[in-house]
Amino acid sequence: xxxxxxxxxxxxxxxxxxxxxxxxxxxxxxxxxxxxxxxxxxxxxxxxxxxxxxxxxxxxxxxxxxxxxxxxxxxxxxxxxxxxxxxxxxxxxxxxxxxxxxxxxxxxxxxxxxxxxxxxxxxxxxxxxxxxxxxxxxxxxxxxxxxxxxxxxxxxxxxxxxxxxxxxxxxxxxxxxxxxxxxxxxxxxxxxxxxxxxxxxxxxxxxxxxxxxxxxxxxxxxxxxxxxxxxxxxxxxxxxxxxxxxxxxxxxxxxxxxxxxxxxxxxxxxxxxxxxxxxxxxxxxxxxxxxxxxxxxxxxxxxxxxxxxxxxxxxxxxxxxxxxxxxxxxxxxxxxxxxxxxxxxxxxxxxxxxxxxxxxxxxxxxxxxxxxxxxxxxxxxxxxxxxxxxxxxxxxxxxxxxxxxxxxxxxxxxxxxxxxxxxxxxxxxxxxxxxxxxxxxxxxxxxxxxxxxxxxxxxxxxxxxxxxxxxxxxxxxxxxxxxxxxxxxxxxxxxxxxxxxxxxxxxxxxxxxxxxxxxxxxxxxxxxxxxxxxxxxxxxxxxxxxxxxxxxxxxxxxxxxxxxxxxxxxxxxxxxxxxxxxxxxxxxxxxxxxxxxxxxxxxxxxxxxxxxxxxxxxxxxxxxxxxxxxxxxxxxxxxxxxxxxxxxxxxxxxxxxxxxxxxxxxxxxxxxxxxxxxxxxxxxxxxxxxxxxxxxxxxxxxxxxxxxxxxxxxxxxxxxxxxxxx
Ligand code: ADP
Ligand code: MG
Numbered sequence: 001x002x003x004x005x006x007x008x009x010x011x012x013x014x015x016x017x018x019x020x021x022x023x024x025x026x027x028x029x030x031x032x033x034x035x036x037x038x039x040x041x042x043x044x045x046x047x048x049x050x051x052x053x054x055x056x057x058x059x060x061x062x063x064x065x066x067x068x069x070x071x072x073x074x075x076x077x078x079x080x081x082x083x084x085x086x087x088x089x090x091x092x093x094x095x096x097x098x099x100x101x102x103x104x105x106x107x108x109x110x111x112x113x114x115x116x117x118x119x120x121x122x123x124x125x126x127x128x129x130x131x132x133x134x135x136x137x138x139x140x141x142x143x144x145x146x147x148x149x150x151x152x153x154x155x156x157x158x159x160x161x162x163x164x165x166x167x168x169x170x171x172x173x174x175x176x177x178x179x180x181x182x183x184x185x186x187x188x189x190x191x192x193x194x195x196x197x198x199x200x201x202x203x204x205x206x207x208x209x210x211x212x213x214x215x216x217x218x219x220x221x222x223x224x225x226x227x228x229x230x231x232x233x234x235x236x237x238x239x240x241x242x243x244x245x246x247x248x249x250x251x252x253x254x255x256x257x258x259x260x261x262x263x264x265x266x267x268x269x270x271x272x273x274x275x276x277x278x279x280x281x282x283x284x285x286x287x288x289x290x291x292x293x294x295x296x297x298x299x300x301x302x303x304x305x306x307x308x309x310x311x312x313x314x315x316x317x318x319x320x321x322x323x324x325x326x327x328x329x330x331x332x333x334x335x336x337x338x339x340x341x342x343x344x345x346x347x348x349x350x351x352x353x354x355x356x357x358x359x360x361x362x363x364x365x366x367x368x369x370x371x372x373x374x375x376x377x378x379x380x381x382x383x384x385x386x387x388x389x390x391x392x393x394x395x396x397x398x399x400x401x402x403x404x405x406x407x408x409x410x411x412x413x414x415x416x417x418x419x420x421x422x423x424x425x426x427x428x429x430x431x432x433x434x435x436x437x438x439x440x441x442x443x444x445x446x447x448x449x450x451x452x453x454x455x456x457x458x459x460x461x462x463x464x465x466x467x468x469x470x471x472x473x474x475x476x477x478x479x480x481x482x483x484x485x486x487x488x489x490x491x492x493x494x495x496x497x498x499x500x501x502x503x504x505x506x507x508x509x510x511x512x513x514x515x516x517x518x519x520x521x522x523x524x525x526x527x528x529x530x531x532x533x534x535x536x537x538x539x540x541x542x543x544x545x546x547x548x549x550x551x552x553x554x555x556x557x558x559x560x561x562x563x564x565x566x567x568x569x570x571x572x573x574x575x576x577x578x579x580x581x582x583x584x585x586x587x588x589x590x591x592x593x594x595x596x597x598x599x600x601x602x603x604x605x606x607x608x609x610x611x612x613x614x615x616x617x618x619x620x621x622x623x624x625x626x627x628x629x630x631x632x633x634x635x636x637x638x639x640x641x642x643x644x645x646x647x648x649x650x651x652x653x654x655x656x657x658x659x660x661x662x663x664x665x666x667x668x669x670x671x672x673x674x675x676x677x678x679x680x681x682x683x684x685x686x687x688x689x690x691x692x693x694x695x696x697x698x699x700x701x702x703x704x705x706x707x708x709x710x711x712x713x714x715x716x717x718x719x720x721x722x723x724x725x726x
Contacts (some may be wrong), residue, residue, distance in 0.1 A: 039629050122140075259348065291434065363381075510591065
């Protein structure tokens with residue numbers, strides 16, 4: 001470790017024009033690739049490597065064989081052929097012979113393959129009149145290269161950014177920083193971490209990733225740099241978590257009070273082992289004077305509500321209040337009805353009179369309550385007469401004040417950050433911040449959770465209550481709009497069989513959801529499609545039955561009415577857009593039909609499917625539709641193969657990559673350039689642990705100034721200040 005070397009911050013201060021080979025024109029090309037300074041350039045990593053030891057010589061190529069060869073361009077020309085298309089032909093050669101390349105409709109190849117350029121060509125060899133040739137091969141321009149392993153950088157012909165230029169510039173940076181010609185790069189990682197993980201130095205890693213002697217060297221370099229990226233990210237997350245814990249003080253809740261104990265005693269069933277474990281994790285948090293920030297992940301039907309109620313009762317046991325926020329009115333009402341029932345007849349000590357109890361008060365704040373009632377509830381929240389409030393987001397906004405808000409549960413809310421926590425604190429006359437439990441039924445793999453929700457603790461309900469009937473999932477390969485069978489498949493018969501089964505389920509008293517094709521982002525088209533499906537089914541397949549229609553353009557009152565009719569069994573079939581995705585609970589519904597299922601993602605399909613299988617009857621989910629892509633096929637097959645949300649989440653991560661999961665929680669410069677939450681999942685865990693160790697030993701990174709400086713560099717300003725202030 002060379003203490004007096006260059007750090008990344010210094011490289012970030014130097015603009016690319018500081019390099020000999022970069023003038024205004026090249027600087028512009030670099031800017032298009034978001035490269036402004038030397039740090040950007042040094043972390044612009046090769047997209048792949050050409051291993052020249054594996055290359056063939058032209059003379060050794062056989063007809064019909066795929067091969068890659070390193071060649072020099074002799075000549076290129078283009079001409080028009082039939083249909084107005086352009087054909088470019090190039091002659092290229094190595095020391096053993098020559099090869100003809102033919103490109104159709106790629107006029108720009110003529111300019112790209114100008115005489116004298118070096119390129120690696122990959123394609124299938126053909127013989128034409130005794131001459132070896134390739135048609136539309138893959139071309140990697142490599143410049144004049146002599147190394148054995150050639151890095152290929154992402155390049156763009158349009159903006160004039162070429163791989164060999166990048167390699168050149170990076171070489172200049174390395175020459176000027178790495179000894180013997182340079183001062184060396186600072187390595188901010190503590191020595192014990194370097195030892196523990198057997199890492200090469202950062203200097204060696206940058207050299208190894210840009211100028212490797214072997215692919216094994218690339219792997220070692222990558223291992224180190226991936227760790228650095230994930231470690232920085234985890235450091236920021238752990239620092240944030242600890243900083244919040246320092247700035248907030250919470251109530252130390254009573255976790256063995258009569259309400260909580262009474263509640264578990266009177267349940268008509270045993271808690272699952274997972275529920276008991278998770279409740280213990282939560283109670284341990286609640287008992288501490290530090291506010292809890294915990295994420296509860298549990299598949300649909302895993303029994304998250306009971307866990308939430310247990311947490312809320314702990315608050316009430318200690319004389320505080322609790323709130324539960326649902327994402328929609330419908331869900332708020334459903335929770336209200338369910339929780340009222342669970343807590344029926346329970347009493348709390350009445351603080352206004354010494355020897356009497358009063359009923360536990362649970363109230364619903366929705367837009368269906370009258371203005372007068374709302375006013376009454378609001379004033380009783382202030383006096384503390386209401387123990388639990390259930391509602392939507394409006395519950396913690398504007399004019400709502402609690403006497404002493406102890407626990408807040410947020411159902412199905414993905415975005416809940418620092419600002420929302422601050423808002424929560426203001427809802428209560430008590431100075432203590434409420435403990436927060438965020439619940440989600442969209443499982444994401446543990447390692448991804450550590451990153452996405454890195455400032456929260458995570459609990460997982462990974463066990464289903466007993467006695468569930470697994471949902472059988474079936475595919476029907478037909479087009480989503482019902483009357484256009486996909487060509488080549490006996491879909492008409494499949495669909496008929498499906499409707500037969502559906503009708504007989506209805507005859508047995510069960511209920512059915514039909515989810516309509518997702519047209520696009522446009523609400524309007526989705527509504528139109530739902531209406532069309534509704535009309536069609538009412539007139540043909542389900543003409544004998546009672547159908548309801550639910551979509552986003554209905555007023556809340558209309559939605560409520562339809563939901564009530566369905567819930568109370570006055571409708572057999574609910575035709576809906578994805579508005580039913582979250583949380584709706586009708587145990588008598590046993591059939592879920594998803595039209596044009598190929599358009600939905602795995603998580604969404606799993607959510608939708610979770611609307612059935614909630615009662616004691618056997619349930620079926622039908623995935624109707626064709627997919628045109630391999631991924632689409634894999635998604636639907638995954639649903640057929642598994643009902644385990646966590647397993648599906650892993651498949652999803654494999655298919656889609658992490659970009660979608662990271663989404664908007666990641667901003668600033670802490671993006672992952674090399675690391676992949678998927679490929680590098682074990683490293684995520686290691687980086688998390690390392691970050692916790694470092695932060696807990698040195699909460700403001702005073703003894704780790706190199707790491708602190710780097711965080712400043714990679715995080716946005718406000719974040720860094722917040723995290724590192726003592
Ligand atoms: P989630 O919100 O996780 O999707 P819920 O809390 O709505 O799941 O629970 C789903 C159903 O399972 C509810 O009807 C609930 O009463 C029931 N349930 C929860 N826990 C248990 C248990 N331990 N044993 C039996 N049934 C349970
Ligand atoms: Mg729920």
